[in-house]
């Protein structure tokens with residue numbers, strides 16, 4: 001397996017992440033991602049944590065920023081200081097606090113109670129008070145509750161029933177019941193079932209069909225796509241692989257070829273990874289590239305948990321029986 | 324984020340222009356978010372109304388600014404409470420038109436689709452819009468997604484929006500449910516016939532068929548198998564039809580058949596695969612299907628021979644084929 005495994009340029013990637021803060025203020029038109037800056041911080045910090053370099057950024061400054069996105073009136077996080085609270089960003093906020101072991105800075109009871117208020121009678125979750133339904137929000141809800149050790153405040157069996165209703169003819173999952181399978185949604189739904197300890201609720205035939213659909217995402221170039229007949233993209237290295245990992249079938253794809261593809265998307269001059277070879281790096285794909293490589297057993301990187309999307313030492317800390 | 328080529332970064336005058344545009348867009352968004360902090364009091368004064376235009380322009384620039392859409396909903400609901408019904412109706416249409424403009428340029432902006440659905444679906448909004456006008460808008464709504472799917476037949480936002488709008492329509496006109504499902508199936512079939520490789524359309528066929536047809540009938544399944552066979556005979560290397568085929572024979576549809584019918588159908592399909600493989604011996608998905616059919620027929624030894632070919636032809640998935648081989652041994656014992 002080691003044949004195509006070159007050494008990662010850790011120092012360059014660390015420098016790239018650390019330099020991001022300055023970059024947003026100059027050339028790259030990052031106003032497109034400003035509304036989800038908190039998730040950007042999570043991707044940046046997770047990239048560093050995977051490289052075992054979380055400490056290179058000033059924790060206090062970051063926590064100040066993260067808490068500036070926390071709305072204590074509704075106990076939820078927003079995508080940036082001026083934005084509205086939304087479940088997508090509550091997850092990012094909770095994940096970041098978990099990484100720093102600072103979960104006590106928020107009111108966990110109220111955070112999870114407010115998430116519970118977003119659950120619908122059919123088990124699905126809305127992203128915020130405006131009522132958009134999506135299985136991404138189910139994953140966010142279950143993961144926040146798991147990290148905060150309050151899953152019992154949600155109706156987990158109903159959530160599982162809804163997720164299973166979203167499973168399609170090809171074994172994959174979509175954003176709502178009846179919507180087309182997409183690797184990102186597959187990750188959210190399989191992750192939800194995993195967190196709910198309900199993987200066995202899928203039949204063996206359904207799991208097998210799903211894993212086949214997932215391994216068919218690998219294209220001759222070695223990269224993975226997110227749906228049939230679409231282009232390869234580094235971010236699916238995470239969504240497809242983590243799903244296969246939870247299903248126990250990571251070996252259904254060609255790891256060497258995928259590692260080589262991710263390697264070709266690496267910027268070995270300025271650091272970071274792009275969506276595919278020849279494109280410009282960004283923090284999102286940098287995280288998903290490193291996370292994918294970690295799942296494939298790269299020894300330069302810390303291990304990542306396929307459902308929690310956090311390094312396993314953090315997962316251990318948040319899941320170990322409390323004293 | 325996606326598809327920005329390295330080395331194509333502009334320089335000189337071009338760079339200056341891009342920077343200026345970026346700064347202008349960021350400034351628009353900043354102003355709009357600033358306005359959002361103001362407490363809304365009715366009547367909205369002239370200075371607010373003037374400034375409010377900036378929100379529209381910011382959303383046209385970047386419709387992913389989810390907070391600005393929420394801002395618009397708040398302003399709209401406030402005006403619903405106080406303005407005349409005529410004004411509210413025209414405001415409502417303006418909101419819909421704003422999402423159309425945003426989606427034409429950014430067809431994958433989640434919050435713009437969400438805002439549009441909210442205008443059509445929300446119960447509070449419905450209280451303020453005359454029911455005929457609302458019904459008319461919902462009925463003609465599928466034209467938008469039709470247009471979006473004409474531009475990109477795989478846009479899953481467009482497809483999901485169709486489903487959501489159909490549910491709204493069914494909730495208004497429950498007596499038309501089966502007719503609406505049939506019309507949607509006809510739309511999907513048109514999409515498949517336009518392009519056999521449109522995976523999204525095959526997916527939606529699998530969702531709609533059970534709603535329209537009696538699936539327990541053998542005639543239904545046989546006709547469906549005939550239909551899918553045409554597709555993979557025409558384009559044997561396109562995976563859509565094959566995934567669909569597998570579902571018919573290993574998923575819910577086949578499970579509804581009696582055992583002897585199942586066996587006969589599996590044997591028929593095996594024959595169809597063999598015929599195709601005579602012409603196209605390297606058709607991978609036909610081989611995968613053949614292996615699967617042989618396994619279902621408990622003919623493990625023959626399946627193993629097919630798996631040998633697959634491993635040679637498709638080494639990237641050798642892990643999967645190894646697993647299938649394991650299933651062959653289980654099927655020997657059975």
Ligand SMILES: [Zn+2]
Nearest residue numbers: 233234235275
């Ligand atoms: Zn990507």
